[in-house]
Amino acid sequence: MPSFRAPVNSSFVEGMDEFVAYHKVNMILGAATTVINLLLLFVLCASSSLRKKSEGSIFQILIVLCLADGMNCFSICLMGLNRVLLYTEVIDTLTIPIRTSWECALEPWLLFRGYGDLWPPTVQLAMGVDRCLAVFNPISYNKRASKRKGIFFFATIICVTLELSVGYLISWSTRFVKVKYWCGRKAAFGNSYASFVYGMNIVCYLLAFVLTMICYFKSKYYMDTCSAKQHLARIRYQLMISLLSIVLISTPNGISLFAQYIAEVADAVAKTSTYLTCVNSAINIVVYLLLHKEFRSEFVRIIFRKTECTTVAVTITLNDKCVLYCSLQTEQVLRDDELIGSDETARNTPEDKK
Template identity: 25%
Template sequence: MVDATTSSSIPTTSTKAYYHVTDKDVSEYSPSIYLYEINIIVGSCCFVIAVINFTVLCSTKKFRSQYMMLITLSVTEMCALMGIILEATTRRELFIIATATRLADVMTSRTCLLPWILFQVTGDFWSPAIVLLMGLERMCAVVYPTIFRTVFNTETPKLIALASGIAGLFVLIPTLISAIWPTQNVRWSCGRRATFGVSYGMIDYAYNVILFSLAFVFNLIALIRALKVRQSGRNMSKLKCYTAISFLSTLLIAIPNLLSIINVFWTLPDMIITPAPLLACANGAIQFGVYLTFNAEYRRRFLQLVTFNQIEKFMPKMSVTHFTTVPINQMSDVTTSISIQQQPTSTKAYYHVTDKDVSEYSPSIYLYQINIVVGSTCFVIAFLNFAVLCSSKKFRSQYIMSMTLSVTQMFSLMGIILEATTRRELFINATATRLADIMTSRTCLLPWIQFQVIGDFWCPTIVLLMGIERMCAVVYPTIFRTVFNTDTPKLIAVASGVPGLFVLIPTMISAIWPMQNVRWSCGRKAAYGYTYGMIDYAYNVILFSLAFIFNFIALVRALKVRQSGRSMSKLKCYTAISFLSTLLIAIPNLLSIINVFWTLPDMIITPAPLLACANGAIQFGVYLTFNAEYRRRFLQLVTFNQIEKFMPQASSIAHFTTVPRPLQILQNPNLMAHTHRISFKESESNGSYPQNKL
């Protein structure tokens, strides 16, 4: 038996339409190639800043409670920035190929549903909705305090969910329409208007203009009113931040979108329209600068994180209550424009941290510092791997499982980083105050736990699916052609849905029927129960081990028969990934299970998070080692194609992007101006099925 790429003796015929790229097209988009290089650099820098801002906001319980809207806003900005980066990498590659071959695929609105478009429209509708909600919240806090206490003080998570849901409908409904009833022969370079229609593009622009402008007006009203009455320093700081964010969003997003609307009716110079993506990148990172400027708590917290609390030696001492909640019985310092009200005395139970507790967790404080540094480094590597895999149409088609795996690994890494920052802060405060909140399984549903359990169940499922796919390709080619050649996205969706149930159902149970008095430092077992922790460990051990067995079987079988170089490269990568995942994740989890029954030394259990970090970044190294296409593509991206001057030209552009192999079409005098029909045969002799099968 041989691989599916060489198993069929019946030649197949492929017919596909292509658009003929004209000299006018080339002259129009040529300047964009260099602009996209700038967008990649600026967008990546701003994305890193947005991730830092998100990390700081999630690093303490107090920040997660007070700045819930800002945490959501930072996520929306990361979506928008990811869209800009992926647009730049995708379109730059497309234009380079189109210039070389003068051919491009004929696109429909369905085939234009690319990742970068979905990221961009999600950010386009989600971000202004959250900024508007922030403006309403501040206006009600100052002008309508009764509404603020009734609605925003207790229902903020529901309001955020509602605003996010409304924005989601603006993305979901047009996406379904474009997928079910596609528009034919749209702009070959795609875009929001090509994917969703011209009217949708106008709605997108108008939505941003109106909502950002309203948000700025609401914040401005609140700020003017607040200047006339006494406000607490914290409330005034928050109001200044919200006003600055809404003003800058209006300046950097709303006004360029307004100019885009005007450009539809009266053509404006390109120099006015072109900077819009760079302004959007700046807006994505601006929140970090605003908070460093106006919020002393945020600034101090950021300096604590980057210096591992060493900054405290050089800055004025601030009480621990500035960063954590401890019992306070006093009048609230919140003064509204209507009245000053005496807040009721709060009676809250606290866990008394003992000397034994301190001695147990003290070494962890320093280990968490290491986890933050290593985890952040591995997260950058995992993100870089994701960017390379998304950078060309061919990679997005052939390595869709690897792309999904890189996303699962980023979830795990984000969980490790947030766990380290959260627990380190918790332990430092507990040492200083000897008090900690009494926790339930509901209050233990923290962001870092959610990120970790998603990665714990999603990652091994995808690795197992990769192993099954390779084994079927080599051992059962008929099943491979029937299932994996056509239904890979559906299989990934199913494989993602199954572990999703392992997260969603226990989360709902813990939220609805919480366990009382769980471990005060929280964790997966505290949030979901002891049995869930054992299931988590066993799930990882079994699925990673099975994935390695399937890949190993496929590799042994493949060595006995002739395989195409690309298939063999893919098989080596999958085998290496499953082996390393078994080594770095499955074995430590197995040791954790053994530790329940027979206590093992701490030096065996402690390195588990660092091994998980290494596993999160290992895919990048595996592909650089075993996949020549990936290695070359990475070098192209980091050198902006300058590497081609120093590398052998053996690999044509078709090595990275699908172009029609019978290039004699370029000399065919019967071709029409724009669209061509090309028929060609792929026989057994060339060792491959039609493009994108393996």
């Protein structure tokens, strides 16, 4: 905490209670969406079926996206907590802290906020590139799948760390400059770096959507049916995630960028952008439940401890005359080869009895 404070009069804190209420909502919403991402992470890691498929990189990528979104939600929770404590102290003491840009940059919540701002768009852009490699060069992509374990996580986190390092270098270069006491992104790192963050949240999501759309058309119209079906199943939910990010993140960031250089926007619009960020970072689990059949099945099995069942009709022919129909209750996740094995066993049983 800063050691120097400046006195303010009572008119300065008029309406500050509204800021406290607004950031309490941010704190609660950030905490709730963090829990949702922890739930998603638990399902992805607890499922042996999904975990095995992560060796093919797709679910490993989804885990990294979940971590990035969780970081974003947690940073919003920390930001809300910091602002609630800050404004409450200002109201109670009628003093404000005197801070420099470097003092602001050293606040822990701002470091988390930096990763929360930059990691999700970086991950989604990398997802688009990864899908293009899988669609346009599948042989090389599959051949090197085992060598890519952990690369996606480390590549994206290193990239974001380098981007954040630039902001901290800027802050260090202006470390004696006094800034606004609430220590936002602009106060800590300057307007230019804040614009860079806005731009990342616009450009990365747009590029991710474009790359995924290219993969969609390539898979649908220019690949054989078997390969296309495999790719399209993955592309659909990835495309939906990118589209939602454009609507919920890129659009508000575009408005903020417009407000920074051209004209002010309504305060309600600026405040709503934080809520939309939380929604976007928590909505992936809904997308997977709607568009990913295996995830839906595993979610029900792990969370509700239930197994989805289907009825499979098996025809058993005896001496080409007698036909017996029976219904077998099988788990949804039963493999096709197990079904075939059961069928063959049923067919051979009468002969064995003879």
